[in-house]
Amino acid sequence: MSLDLINYNNAVFRDYAFWMAILVIKTLAMGPLTGRQRHKSKIFANAEDAKRVGGSVKFDNDDVERVRRAHRNDLENILPFAIIGFLYVLTQPSEVLANLLFKITAISRIVHTVLYLRSSPSRGIAFMVPLAISLYMAIAVLCYFY
Numbered sequence: 001m002s003l004d005l006i007n008y009n010n011a012v013f014r015d016y017a018f019w020m021a022i023l024v025i026k027t028l029a030m031g032p033l034t035g036r037q038r039h040k041s042k043i044f045a046n047a048e049d050a051k052r053v054g055g056s057v058k059f060d061n062d063d064v065e066r067v068r069r070a071h072r073n074d075l076e077n078i079l080p081f082a083i084i085g086f087l088y089v090l091t092q093p094s095e096v097l098a099n100l101l102f103k104i105t106a107i108s109r110i111v112h113t114v115l116y117l118r119s120s121p122s123r124g125i126a127f128m129v130p131l132a133i134s135l136y137m138a139i140a141v142l143c144y145f146y
Contacts, residue, residue, distance in 0.1 A: 005089060005090055005092065006089070010089070011099075012089050012092075012095050012098045012099070013089050015098060015099040015102050015103075016085050016086065016088075016089050016098070016102055018102075019102040019103060019105070019106040020082055020102075022106050022110075023078050023081070023082070023106050023109060024078075026074070026106075026110055026113065027074045027078055030067065030070060030071035030074060030113075033067050033071075034064065034067045034071060037063050038055075038064055039053065040063070041055075041061050041064060042056065043055060043057075043058045043061040043064055044056070044057055044058075045057065066117060066119070070113050073112070073113075073116065074109065077109070077127075077130065077131070078109060080134060081105060081133075081134050084134055084137045084138050084141060085102065085105075085134075087137075087141045088101075088137040088140060088141055090144075091144040091145075101133050104129060104130070104133060105130040105133050105134070108126045108127075108129045108130045109126075109130055111123075111126040112127050112130075
């Protein structure tokens with residue numbers, strides 16, 4: 001293992017950095033999307049926010065909570081992927097395979113969010129694909145370093 005793998009010259013690291021940046025932007029977008037839902041429904045978590053726009057404080061609005069759950073799902077799944085993906089880069093995987101795994105995960109996470117926000121039960125597939133990829137990479141890391 002070499003720290004030389006963590007640089008722009010390593011195509012696997014470049015792919016990892018690119019797709020992780022996409023996932024970070026996607027995750028960061030969920031906060032403002034939650035705020036948009038709160039303003040749209042005038043349902044807030046804090047009294048000072050509700051008072052400012054004549055809204056109310058509630059914690060059970062379906063539209064707001066759906067966005068919050070999608071955001072939480074991102075935090076619960078993208079962070080572990082970021083960590084295991086970085087470690088996977090250090091295993092010197094095939095460039096084609098690594099790029100495919102990173103790309104499929106990022107696209108699946110985006111699709112999962114869209115389906116989640118639209119209440120689609122088919123979001124389970126978009127959830128399971130990146131989960132399986134993360135597990136595959138975790139096993140690859142374990143095998144490589146042990």
